[in-house]
Amino acid sequence: MAIGVALFSSLLVLSFVSPISSLSSNYYDKTCPNAELIVANAVKNAAMKDKTVPAALLRMHFHDCFIRGCDASVLLNSKGSNKVEKDGPPNVSLHSFFVIDNTKKELEASCPGVVSCADILALAARDSVVLSGGPTWDVPKGRKDGRTSKASETTQLPAPLFNISQLQQSFSQRGLSMEDLVALSGGHTLGFSHCSSFAGRIRNFNTTHDIDPSMHPSLAASLRGVCPSKNRPKNAGTTMDPSSTTFDNTYYRLILQGKGLFSSDQALLAVPKTKDLVEKFAGSHKEFTDAFVKSMIKMSSITGGGEVRKDCRVVN
Ligand SMILES: *[C@@H]1O[C@H](CO)[C@@H](O)[C@H](O)[C@H]1NC(C)=O
Numbered sequence: 001m002a003i004g005v006a007l008f009s010s011l012l013v014l015s016f017v018s019p020i021s022s023l024s025s026n027y028y029d030k031t032c033p034n035a036e037l038i039v040a041n042a043v044k045n046a047a048m049k050d051k052t053v054p055a056a057l058l059r060m061h062f063h064d065c066f067i068r069g070c071d072a073s074v075l076l077n078s079k080g081s082n083k084v085e086k087d088g089p090p091n092v093s094l095h096s097f098f099v100i101d102n103t104k105k106e107l108e109a110s111c112p113g114v115v116s117c118a119d120i121l122a123l124a125a126r127d128s129v130v131l132s133g134g135p136t137w138d139v140p141k142g143r144k145d146g147r148t149s150k151a152s153e154t155t156q157l158p159a160p161l162f163n164i165s166q167l168q169q170s171f172s173q174r175g176l177s178m179e180d181l182v183a184l185s186g187g188h189t190l191g192f193s194h195c196s197s198f199a200g201r202i203r204n205f206n207t208t209h210d211i212d213p214s215m216h217p218s219l220a221a222s223l224r225g226v227c228p229s230k231n232r233p234k235n236a237g238t239t240m241d242p243s244s245t246t247f248d249n250t251y252y253r254l255i256l257q258g259k260g261l262f263s264s265d266q267a268l269l270a271v272p273k274t275k276d277l278v279e280k281f282a283g284s285h286k287e288f289t290d291a292f293v294k295s296m297i298k299m300s301s302i303t304g305g306g307e308v309r310k311d312c313r314v315v316n
């Protein structure tokens with residue numbers, strides 16, 4: 001999918017990557033000392049009302065960082081003829097933007113013009129993991145918000161049907177390794193997927209196999225039940241793993257059983273390097289969470305923008 005575009009834009013993407021050292025853990029200590037507390041409370045309150053909020057915020061941060069760096073480009077609204085990332089095709093799973101909006105309003109009331117939307121999203125992603133029972137970590141801060149968002153660029157996101165070489169390429173274009181790929185894929189321990197992301201695996205897979213042979217037959221059978229080929233309800237789909245609101249390493253154990261939901265999940269067994277990591281993370285919650293934290297910090301340090309937006313939905 002859109003490999004031409006991805007290849008062509010790899011230099012462009014890399015030019016947005018700034019040194020990790022431009023971010024710091026104590027960035028708001030003087031200018032907005034309560035920033036982290038305000039974000040944490042807002043995420044917690046929203047998650048209490050809707051348990052799908054943490055997964056949504058974690059996913060939103062990934063989407064943000066993969067396009068133009070973590071610059072809150074995913075939060076901008078379309079204006080005039082400019083269709084933004086939010087309105088690009090892979091957006092069905094993006095929601096809970098209101099959490100970021102409400103947090104931003106509170107932050108503007110206590111320290112106007114100081115905390116970037118990109119930092120709010122990075123903090124909210126960390127808080128989402130913590131609220132789901134996952135690890136915590138210090139989020140480096142000081143990201144700036146970008147002024148550009150294009151729906152067409154969402155084709156550069158790694159897609160659920162990617163094979164291992166496409167995944168590797170997509171991650172390496174952003175300075176992320178095979179280890180980062182396997183660790184960050186663990187984010188699939190949270191959340192929900194619509195049928196469209198795996199429908200190609202459960203019917204008419206190819207001319208010789210109706211069902212993707214890398215999928216366990218019992219999973220295929222149950223997915224066929226939730227995703228009928230005719231009269232499928234618009235929001236039909238399934239949780240990414242059975243403990244979809246708990247941040248754990250079940251995701252990796254399922255892959256080893258042929259029960260990864262996406263081709264891109266099951267593809268992690270395709271080469272020894274990533275297969276070994278899946279086995280390591282399946283066998284040890286601690287190995288997984290340590291690697292996840294390291295990779296999150298790396299991914300969320302791909303910076304982009306140049307301003308601190310007043311309203312996360314519009315450029316200043
Ligand atoms: C997703 O994009 C469609 C148009 O392509 C738009 O109508 C919809 O509001 C977008 N969803 C979100 C959550 O922004």
Ligand SMILES: *[C@@H]1O[C@H](CO)[C@@H](O)[C@H](O)[C@H]1NC(C)=O
Nearest residue numbers: 001003162163164165166270
């Ligand atoms: C992955 O998909 C691409 C594009 O369809 C293809 O060129 C490549 O050979 C595939 N690689 C593997 C390892 O299957």
Ligand SMILES: *[C@@H]1O[C@H](CO)[C@@H](O)[C@H](O)[C@H]1NC(C)=O
Nearest residue numbers: 205206207208209212213214
């Ligand atoms: C169908 O997929 C299977 C498993 O990936 C593969 O072994 C087989 O060669 C494919 N058949 C065709 C006709 O592409």
